[in-house]
Amino acid sequence: xxxxxxxxxxxxxxxxxxxxxxxxxxxxxxxxxxxxxxxxxxxxxxxxxxxxxxxxxxxxxxxxxxxxxxxxxxxxxxxxxxxxxxxxxxxxxxxxxxxxxxxxxxxxxxxxxxxxxxxxxxxxxxxxxxxxxxxxxxxxxxxxxxxxxxxxxxxxxxxxxxxxxxxxxxxxxxxxxxxxxxxxxxxxxxxxxxxxxxxxxxxxxxxxxxxxxxxxxxxxxxxxxxxxxxxxxxxxxxxxxxxxxxxxxxxxxxxxxxxxxxxxxxxxxxxxxxxxxxxxxxxxxxxxxxxxxxxxxxxxxxxxxxxxxxxxxxxxxxxxxxxxxxxxxxxxxxxxxxxxxxxxxxxxxxxxxxxxxxxxxxxxxxxxxxxxxxxxxxxxxxxxxxxxxxxxxxxxxxxxxxxxxxxxxxxxxxxxxxxxxxxxxxxx
Amino acid sequence: xxxxxxxxxxxxxxxxxxxxxxxxxxxxxxxxxxxxxxxxxxxxxxxxxxxxxxxxxxxxxxxxxxxxxxxxxxxxxxxxxxxxxxxxxxxxxxxxxxxxxxxxxxxxxxxxxxxxxxxxxxxxxxxxxxxxxxxxxxxxxxxxxxxxxxxxxxxxxxxxxxxx
Numbered sequence: 001x002x003x004x005x006x007x008x009x010x011x012x013x014x015x016x017x018x019x020x021x022x023x024x025x026x027x028x029x030x031x032x033x034x035x036x037x038x039x040x041x042x043x044x045x046x047x048x049x050x051x052x053x054x055x056x057x058x059x060x061x062x063x064x065x066x067x068x069x070x071x072x073x074x075x076x077x078x079x080x081x082x083x084x085x086x087x088x089x090x091x092x093x094x095x096x097x098x099x100x101x102x103x104x105x106x107x108x109x110x111x112x113x114x115x116x117x118x119x120x121x122x123x124x125x126x127x128x129x130x131x132x133x134x135x136x137x138x139x140x141x142x143x144x145x146x147x148x149x150x151x152x153x154x155x156x157x158x159x160x161x162x163x164x165x166x167x168x169x170x171x172x173x174x175x176x177x178x179x180x181x182x183x184x185x186x187x188x189x190x191x192x193x194x195x196x197x198x199x200x201x202x203x204x205x206x207x208x209x210x211x212x213x214x215x216x217x218x219x220x221x222x223x224x225x226x227x228x229x230x231x232x233x234x235x236x237x238x239x240x241x242x243x244x245x246x247x248x249x250x251x252x253x254x255x256x257x258x259x260x261x262x263x264x265x266x267x268x269x270x271x272x273x274x275x276x277x278x279x280x281x282x283x284x285x286x287x288x289x290x291x292x293x294x295x296x297x298x299x300x301x302x303x304x305x306x307x308x309x310x311x312x313x314x315x316x317x318x319x320x321x322x323x324x325x326x327x328x329x330x331x332x333x334x335x336x337x338x339x340x341x342x343x344x345x346x347x348x349x350x351x352x353x354x355x356x357x358x359x360x361x362x363x364x365x366x367x368x369x370x371x372x373x374x375x376x377x378x379x380x381x382x383x384x385x386x387x388x389x390x391x392x393x394x395x396x397x398x399x400x401x402x403x404x405x406x407x408x409x410x411x412x413x414x415x416x417x418x419x420x421x422x423x424x425x426x427x428x
Numbered sequence: 429x430x431x432x433x434x435x436x437x438x439x440x441x442x443x444x445x446x447x448x449x450x451x452x453x454x455x456x457x458x459x460x461x462x463x464x465x466x467x468x469x470x471x472x473x474x475x476x477x478x479x480x481x482x483x484x485x486x487x488x489x490x491x492x493x494x495x496x497x498x499x500x501x502x503x504x505x506x507x508x509x510x511x512x513x514x515x516x517x518x519x520x521x522x523x524x525x526x527x528x529x530x531x532x533x534x535x536x537x538x539x540x541x542x543x544x545x546x547x548x549x550x551x552x553x554x555x556x557x558x559x560x561x562x563x564x565x566x567x568x569x570x571x572x573x574x575x576x577x578x579x580x581x582x583x584x585x586x587x588x589x590x591x592x
Contacts, residue, residue: 019504020519021497027526042533042540045560049537052481053556055473058456061483065449236460243456269446270490277487278496284484332498 001037005296008032012289022335026285033292044288051287052280055239056168059158061276062242066153066249067109067118068268068275070223073253073260076119078217079104080126085213088202092194094130095140096187097202098123102144103183106151107224108245110158112370115148116141116381124386130200135396136193138386142371142378142393143186143400149333149367150360151179153227153242156367159283159334160359163290164345167356168238169231173422174356178364178411185403193399219256223248232425279334286338293342303346313351317412320344321365328369332377336366357411357418364408371397438493445486452479471548478546478555485559489566495574516578524571531564 012029016022030044051057070076083100090096101119109115120141127137149156152172161168193199214221226248231241253260293299310316327336340362348358370378373394383393411417459472491497504512537557544553 016500017503018515019499019501020522021499023497024519024523024526027530028522031526031529041529042536045530045534045557045564046537048530049481049485049556049560052484053477054480055477058452058476058480061449061480061487062453062456065453235464240456240460243453244460246453247457266442266446269449270442272449273442273445273483273487274490274494274496275487276483277489277491278498280484281488281491281497284488331500335498 001296002298002301004036005033005293005298008036009298016331022332023281023285026282026289026339030285030288030292033289033296037295039295043291047288047291048284051284054162056237057158057162057280057283059153059168059239059242060155060279061272062239062246063110063153063155063158064275064279065268065272066242066246067111067114068271069246069249069253069260070108070220071114071118072264072268073249073257075108075217075220075249075252075257075259076101076105076122078213078220078257080119080122082210082213082217082221084126084202085205085210089204091201092190092199093201094123094127094132095137095190095194095199098127098137098140099144099147099183099186099190102141102147103151103180104221104224106148106179107153107227108220110149110152110154110156112145112148112367112378113381116145116378117385120145120382121385124382128386130202132199133396134386134388135392136197138382138388138393139396139400140186140190141385142376142382142397143404144183145378145382146364146367146371146404147179147182150175150182150364152176152224153238153245154363155279156334156337156363157359158238159279160337160341160363163283163286163338163341164355164359166359167426170356170422170426171359172228172231172238173425174360174418175363176421177417178360178407181407181410181417182404185407186400189400189403219252223252282335282338286335290338290342299342299346302343303350306347307350313353314413316347316351317353317361320348321361321408321412324362324365325369328366329372331369333363333366333370336369337362354415354419356422357415360418361408361412364404364411368401368404368408372401373397441486441489441493445483445490448479448483448486452476452483455479474546474548478549478551481556482559485563488563492566492570513578517575520571520575520578524568524575527564527567527569527571529564531561531568534558534560534564 008029012025015025015028027044031041034041034043080101083097083104087093087100088097101123102115105115105119123141124137128134152175154172154175157171157175158168160166161171223245227241227245230236230244231238236244310319345355345358349355370376373379379393379397383390455472455476458469462469504515507515534557538554541557542552542554546553
């Protein structure tokens with residue numbers, strides 16, 4: 001059955017590259033395996049439905065809902081103002097503020113696209129007004145948006161946790177230090193480029209202004225505290241934390257800031273359903289295909305083969321990084337994650353690599369893929385906002401990949417960067 | 429009349445989907461609140477899991493109706509028009525077949541599990557498979573509709589999905 005699965009996998013990759021919608025290509029591969037293997041075709045819908053019948057995955061639509069509520073409630077504006085007051089007055093201050101906004105926003109929404117689309121428009125407009133080149137403004141925003149899925153909550157982490165059977169709480173904790181390092185390394189890059197290009201800064205509004213913007217955005221800034229505090233004090237699970245955060249976001253929009261109107265709710269709900277649908281149908285199809293792969297014993301055969309071919313775990317991780325960066329060039333991050341988890345995670349475990357560390361490495365790799373050409377989803381979003389050509393953006397983004405790749409190398413080489421915090425907070 | 433029917437179906441789809449999101453949020457919240465109140469309800473987790481299955485299937489339908497599914501167009505866009513159109517035809521036929529299989533096999537699963545009870549809810553496990561039927565049928569219908577559009581207007585060669 002392994003030979004058959006390998007042939008099907010080859011055909012499946014071809015259909016993906018040829019442009020067949022990803023979930024249909026996965027369902028087709030699963031169906032072909034069932035048909036050729038003489039297995040009942042009802043396994044396909046059964047496994048698809050079974051993939052959704054899981055409590056942890058409920059966090060995904062709820063985090064998506066929270067992101068849509070916060071965006072509709074214009075919470076972003078207050079965070080941008082606070083970040084500007086705190087750090088906007090240093091050289092390249094608008095860029096620094098954009099990065100700080102993304103770090104804070106990352107603690108509220110778990111998606112790079114949501115970050116780029118949500119705070120990106122305000123940040124890029126402010127930077128352009130201050131005389132930054134449009135492509136530089138867009139590149140900084142795109143690079144900072146990649147912090148979104150690394151700092152909890154994170155949609156890719158929920159998907160990875162459910163698919164690879166890894167604690168979502170641990171994954172969330174493991175993302176905190178790498179996410180902060182990403183922000184820090186991008187700020188170092190801004191400092192270098194700001195000096196060279198003479199980037200503008202915001203006038204210092206005084207400590208009173210910092211205090212004012214802090215008070216104005218206080219309840220919004222409390223979102224990550226509520227999320228992480230609730231989760232790690234044991235009050236609720238990551239799934240329940242998502243529900244609590246949704247209610248808090250509604251409270252912010254309707255009661256605290258009064259920026260949300262009832263008539264906006266139907267739109268928010270339908271947007272949530274659509275995003276949930278296109279992500280979850282991938283998870284469903286990947287669930288069915290993953291079952292077929294497992295029955296064919298493909299992962300169980302490939303993992304020992306990889307381990308016998310590459311002896312050193314570090315070399316394996318470096319090879320995985322190269323593979324994922326390449327895959328990230330052509331494939332949507334969540335789809336790539338779902339496709340590669342059944343093959344790469346067993347191999348990583350065989351090397352003694354912690355699946356939590358491996359998860360953060362996989363996610364960071366694939367998220368970097370969203371900001372580099374030729375298929376960078378986040379790059380497309382900021383290109384549209386900044387009104388620059390994709391070709392110009394493809395060149396402008398290159399220097400901003402360097403700090404992110406440096407963080408990727410650091411978390412690959414030194415496991416404590418990802419594993420220390422979850423072990424410290426949650427024990428072994 | 430047909431357009432009116434499609435529009436009403438989309439509206440109904442949006443209403444049911446929105447209701448499912450609210451019900452899901454309500455179910456998880458009830459679990460937290462009832463536990464905190466010292467009166468834990470055993471059905472909330474299972475209800476949330478069932479609602480999640482329904483939400484995912486309805487989300488799939490909404491994404492299909494809006495042609496929002498993720499696909500990689502990078503290489504496809506390089507092909508000449510006729511080849512792209514032929515390839516798109518094959519893709520739509522594949523989508524229609526898969527939709528049909530999911531609907532038919534989903535109906536079999538509903539029949540097979542209708543006498544198996546859920547653990548904490550007073551319903552059968554068939555409720556986990558019921559939404560597969562409309563999801564499969566919407567996929568089939570949308571693929572056939574896109575196929576008709578594709579062959580009626582030669583310039584329309586984009587169907588069933590957004591660029592990745």
